[in-house]
Amino acid sequence: MSAITTKDIAETLGAVQIGVLFSTFLFGILFMQWVAYFTSRFNDGWTIRALVYWVMILxxxxxxxxxxYLWMYTVDHFGNAATLYASHWQYDSGPIFIVLTAAPTQFFLVNRTRKMLGRQHPYLANAIFGFTCVLGFVQVFMGLFMSGSLLALDASGSATTEGYLKYVPIAVAWESVAIATDMTVMITLVGTLMYRRTGFRQSDWMVYNLILVAIECALPVTLFTIGHISGVVASPTTAMHQLFAWSQARLYSNTLFLNLNERSKLRRGQEGTSHGSSNVKEVNFLGAMDRGAGRSMTRPQVHIDVSREEHYVMESMSNKGNDADSGNDADFKGAAAV
Incomplete structure (x- = not known):
């Protein structure tokens, strides 16, 4: 083996360090998303809660x-040049965590599309849902096969990164299916939300917020997936692709929690204008006419009690069949006694 160079260290240890540190940074953001979710006390069904805990554990x-993995490079095997060229189970198990986080998140989002579109176009909604699920399961199968193959390579005890070369086509196919699934979820969700516009300012404000969230969540995941593919194709025997690989699962998790937590903002409404109330207790039109008359007759009165309440509620995103429509509840009560 030739002498190790600064470039070798940068392309392996340097890439690993940046990738792990950025993943840890995203984990900190994700932790705040967890806190926001549990403090908001959403009335979600057991399927949503199970998904939340599943993603958190992963x-x-x-x-x-x-x-x-980083400790192994910087402490346990510090200065060992062979470590830079060896394959390691910590990274090779990564596809398992990526696909087991990505697929449930994708299914959750496309199921929202199916619910919103199902009443008007049930066949189209079910077709989109079925097509996305097929892509998702193909993605899971290929990711698990990729990880299983790499872990089997590690089990030999003397595997190096040179062995990654024959798995490059599988990695490209897996990540390509992942991109196709993400784009299908985003395009159908955005298209459905655009279709559900009502023309009312408050409702459309909610719709546009959901569209913005969908785009903001899909773009980082797609860019990091493209970066992962590019790194694998350009330099499969180095760790350059790990700049992106360690953060992919965190981005899918952030997508899930960002969509769940967006309900808090939508419930508050647009700058607090989604809730208004007014009360008028009593108006006595004829009482002044009889004051001073000294008569014991019953004075005509008009008693009006009016209360108006408006609430804009976003879909609970649970499995209880609620739609993503905002609702307005107005209750007018009037009582008159003469």
């Missing part, structure tokens, strides 16, 4: 593995 485990 993220904590994957981040812990990434820290152990």
């Amino acid at each position: 993220d904590i485990t994957h981040v812990a593995i990434s820290w152990e």
Whole structure:
């Protein structure tokens, strides 16, 4: 083996360090998303709660593995040149965490599309849902196969990064299917939300916020997936692709929690104008006419009690069949006694 160079260190240890640190930074943001979700006390069904806990467990485990991976390079095998060229189970298990986080998130989002579109166009909604699920399952299968193959390579005990070369086509196919799934979810969700515009300012404000969230969530995931593919194709025997690989699962998790937590903002309404109330207790039109007359007759009165309440409520995004429409509840009560 030739002498190790600064370039070798930068392309392996340097890329690993940046990738793990950025993933840890995203984990910090994700932790705040968890806090926001649980403090908001959403009335979600058991399926949503199970998805939340599933994603949390995967993220904590994957981040812990990434820290152990960095510790191995910088402490346990510090100065060992062979470590830079060896394959390691910590990274090779990464596709498992990516696909097991990505697929449930994609299914959750496309199911929202199916619910919003299902009443007017049930066949189209079911077709989109079925097509996306097929892509998602293909993505999961290819990701698990990719990770299983790499872990089997590690089990030999003397595997190096040169062995990654034959798995490059599988990695490209897996990530390409992932991009296709993400784009299908985003395009159908944005298209459905645009279709659900009502022309009313408050409702459309909610719709545009959801569209913005969908785009903001899809773009980082897609860019990092493209970066991962580019790194694998350009330099499969180095760790350049790990600049992006460690953060992909965190981005999918952030997509899930950002969509769940957006309900708090939408419930508050646009700058607090979604809630208004007014009360008029009593108006006595004829009482002044009889004052001073000294008569014991019953004076005509008009008693009006009016209350108006408006609430704009976003879909709970639970499995209870609620739609994504905003609702207005007005209750007018009047009582008159003469």
